[in-house]
Amino acid sequence: MTYNGLLATFPKEIRLFIATFVVILSIGYFTGLLFIKHTEATSPDGIEENYLGNEEDEEAAVMKFKKGDREMLTTVHTHILSMSFIFFLLGALVWMTHAPKKWKLFLTIEPFLSVILTFGGIYLMWSGIGWFKYVVIVSGILMTVCFTGAASLVLWQCISPARLKD
Known part of the structure; x- marks a missing residue:
């Protein structure tokens, strides 16, 4: 099955929908x-304060409290599920673009790793492993870079498919 560049062959109305x-x-x-x-x-x-609170800081402009078990599990659960669907749907569209296979592989696999590292990292940081706040920052940045790259690639090829014909 040939899927590389398939997006550009879709009718104009389908590309507009996508x-x-x-x-x-x-x-x-x-x-x-x-x-x-x-x-x-x-x-x-800021990440640490958002999940672990700042109750000890008497000069804090906004008082924040440590998130409870239920709130943390809900946050992690809903974000992992929803982000997985987001990156699955966007990834399926990326695989139909005309681009090098290595780029597509990176743009479609890395976000899943970042989802686990970001939200698993938030949970582990909340559980007491403080250095995971750095993992959360790096994986969150990578996730956003991949989302932006994938969305841009799909949009560009939906809007100007004529340039892609060999």
């Missing part, structure tokens, strides 16, 4: 990043 899906998916993804920025969890210390 492009619209990827745009809406991207709005949702980047809104999540805005939420992270709003909670000041974009630095290692």
Whole structure:
């Protein structure tokens, strides 16, 4: 089965449908990043404070408390499930683009590793392994780079498929 470049052969209406899906998916993804920025969890210390609280800091502008077991399990569970679906659907579209197989492999496999490292890392950090806050930062950045690359690749090939014909 030939799937490399298959996306460019789809009718204009199907490509518009896919492009619209990827745009809406991207709005949702980047809104999540805005939420992270709003909670000041974009630095290692901010991540730690967001999940472990800052009750000892008498000068904190906003008092935060350590997340409970139930809240942590809900956060980890829902994010791993939803992000897996997001990257599965986006990955299926990436495999239909015209691009080198190694790029596609990276853009479709790495996000799954980052999902586990990010949300598993948050849980492990919350459990007491403090240095996982650095793993969370690196894996979160890699996940976002892969999402942006994959979404851009799919959008570009939905919008300008004529350039891809050999």
